Amino acid sequence: MFKAPDGGQWSVSESCPSSSRVIVVVVVIIEVVVVVVELIIVVGVVVVVVAVVVVVVAVIVAASVVVVVVVVLVVLAAAAAAVVVVVVVVVVLVEVIVIVAVVVEVVKVLLLLLLLLLLLLLLLLLLLLVVVVVVVVVVVVVVVVVVVVIAMVVVLASFLYQLFS
Numbered sequence: 001m002f003k004a005p006d007g008g009q010w011s012v013s014e015s016c017p018s019s020s021r022v023i024v025v026v027v028v029i030i031e032v033v034v035v036v037v038e039l040i041i042v043v044g045v046v047v048v049v050v051a052v053v054v055v056v057v058a059v060i061v062a063a064s065v066v067v068v069v070v071v072v073l074v075v076l077a078a079a080a081a082a083v084v085v086v087v088v089v090v091v092v093l094v095e096v097i098v099i100v101a102v103v104v105e106v107v108k109v110l111l112l113l114l115l116l117l118l119l120l121l122l123l124l125l126l127l128l129l130v131v132v133v134v135v136v137v138v139v140v141v142v143v144v145v146v147v148v149v150i151a152m153v154v155v156l157a158s159f160l161y162q163l164f165s
Contacts (some may be wrong), residue, residue: 045106046084049113053077076116083109 053076
């Protein structure tokens with residue numbers, strides 16, 4: 001409702017010529033289409049993020065990696081979901097024709113997820129390196145103990161041989 005010059009009120013239909021009403025209808029239709037497209041893009045991003053997280057979790061479980069890595073993946077998935085939710089809220093609140101900006105934000109989120117996944121892979125490789133080092137140290141210690149025991153047996157056998165011969 002708008003104030004009329006005489007102090008009364010009138011509606012949009014009374015104050016706008018028919019061509020202006022057509023423009024208003026077209027703008028409203030464009031806004032609805034933009035919101036629907038934005039929501040479709042965001043749902044697509046959520047589906048991609050969930051698919052990536054499911055694949056990564058399946059690979060990690062199949063590779064029998066430690067439970068801590070699964071917890072890290074769950075935290076990363078929650079963070080990714082939070083980022084997507086923040087993007088959705090920002091896109092809906094801004095409500096201007098920002099398809100290009102939404103695409104840029106989606107690319108940024110995907111690049112951030114890729115960076116986080118690469119960091120996770122680096123952490124997994126570091127964990128694998130630590131496990132390999134621990135295994136090598138254990139093997140070396142076992143070999144040294146076996147060699148020392150064999151040497152002691154040889155010395156004892158030599159001593160006993162000399163003692164009884």
